Amino acid sequence: MRIAYPDLCFDEVLDLKKAINSGWLTKGPYVEEFENMAKDYIGVKYAIAVNSGTAALHLALISLNISDGDEVIVPDFTFVATANAVEYTRAKPVFADIDLKTFNIDTEDIKRKITNRTKAIMPVHGLGQSADMDEIRKIARERNLFIIEDAACAMGAKYKGEFCGTMGDLGCFSFHPRKIITTAEGGMIITNNEKHAKAIERLRDHGSIKKDGRVYFYNCGYNYRLSELHSILGIAQMKKLKSIIARRQEAAKKLNTLLSGIDFLRIPETRKDCEHIFQSYVVLLDSGSDRDKFMTYLKSKNIETVGGNHALHSQPFYKNKYGYKPGEVPNSFEAGERSAALPLYPQMTDEEINFLAQTVRGAL
Numbered sequence: 205m206r207i208a209y210p211d212l213c214f215d216e217v218l219d220l221k222k223a224i225n226s227g228w229l230t231k232g233p234y235v236e237e238f239e240n241m242a243k244d245y246i247g248v249k250y251a252i253a254v255n256s257g258t259a260a261l262h263l264a265l266i267s268l269n270i271s272d273g274d275e276v277i278v279p280d281f282t283f284v285a286t287a288n289a290v291e292y293t294r295a296k297p298v299f300a301d302i303d304l305k306t307f308n309i310d311t312e313d314i315k316r317k318i319t320n321r322t323k324a325i326m327p328v329h330g331l332g333q334s335a336d337m338d339e340i341r342k343i344a345r346e347r348n349l350f351i352i353e354d355a356a357c358a359m360g361a362k363y364k365g366e367f368c369g370t371m372g373d374l375g376c377f378s379f380h381p382r383k384i385i386t387t388a389e390g391g392m393i394i395t396n397n398e399k400h401a402k403a404i405e406r407l408r409d410h411g412s413i414k415k416d417g418r419v420y421f422y423n424c425g426y427n428y429r430l431s432e433l434h435s436i437l438g439i440a441q442m443k444k445l446k447s448i449i450a451r452r453q454e455a456a457k458k459l460n461t462l463l464s465g466i467d468f469l470r471i472p473e474t475r476k477d478c479e480h481i482f483q484s485y486v487v488l489l490d491s492g493s494d495r496d497k498f499m500t501y502l503k504s505k506n507i508e509t510v511g512g513n514h515a516l517h518s519q520p521f522y523k524n525k526y527g528y529k530p531g532e533v534p535n536s537f538e539a540g541e542r543s544a545a546l547p548l549y550p551q552m553t554d555e556e557i558n559f560l561a562q563t564v565r566g567a568l
């Protein structure tokens with residue numbers, strides 16, 4: 205059993221043939237259609253498709269003029285791209301700790317980490333569940349900070365009825381195959397701010413602007429464009445987004461029931477005000493358990509698992525660059541050592557769910 209399977213089949217993307225035969229492979233009508241579908245689903249004014257979630261974060265940061273000498277607060281427990289995107293701008297990612305119940309950023313630690321160089325907070329809606337956005341918006345308002353939502357894992361997730369990605373200045377999605385929907389590789393930035401959207405559109409395409417039938421380059425931009433072929437996958441996935449989320453939630457609910465009451469393992473907690481969409485199903489083992497042994501045992505039963513996420517302060521690059529000591533961001537470090545993501549995907553059958561739960565219990 206693999207950790208994830210994208211819910212996508214060839215019959216859903218027959219337009220690939222049409223696009224290939226047309227010879228028009230990038231920056232065309234399929235990209236626009238994909239963007240429009242995302243705009244309509246989320247209810248946002250601008251959606252700009254790019255070729256990865258990392259590119260989305262990078263452009264979001266640049267559009268806010270974040271650069272040398274600035275600091276951006278990010279959760280320590282996340283995929284490394286969250287912090288790397290800040291590094292690309294030559295600003296400094298400052299790691300805030302997480303709440304071990306939800307694996308999301310600890311808002312009290314955000315307050316402790318703010319300095320007079322802080323320009324933005326970049327909360328991650330980790331594993332498919334929103335961060336505590338009321339509190340984050342309050343902090344940002346009081347300190348005049350931007351909010352970039354790293355919603356890489358949370359397209360379609362909600363907080364108090366609001367979609368993840370719409371609660372800050374800019375929101376970023378990833379369409380990597382382990383995400384809620386996939387374009388193989390891809391990402392998107394959403395915003396209601398016209399100025400940011402126009403800057404991002406330009407930066408995605410080498411900083412170019414068309415004027416009087418000519419192209420001018422106003423910035424040293426990037427090639428972060430998404431292709432027509434990838435957008436065709438995105439269109440097919442958007443049509444199924446609602447049902448993909450429903451089936452993920454159903455599988456997670458069954459797993460919660462079957463895995464509750466195991467004393468060495470904590471199942472993921474869903475906050476009352478959140479619609480968790482379970483991009484990953486991450487459990488936390490107690491301090492007396494050997495997480496790596498647990499994962500090896502599951503592997504011996506043909507069940508793939510990975511660590512729940514990474515404690516970034518203890519990764520060689522960040523440790524060496526900023527002098528962090530492993531464990532200095534304590535909850536994140538604990539989660540990095542003791543969490544495991546179990547398989548969860550929309551097509552999961554009841555037999556697979558039962559087998560997974562029985563095997564996890566057997567690990568005792």
Ligand SMILES: Cc1ncc(COP(=O)(O)O)c(C=O)c1O
Pocket residue numbers: 256257258259282283285286328354356357378379380389390391
């Ligand atoms: C929280 C988070 N941010 C950013 C990214 C980067 O997305 P991508 O792999 O599409 O560049 C990922 C994906 O792995 C992620 O999980």
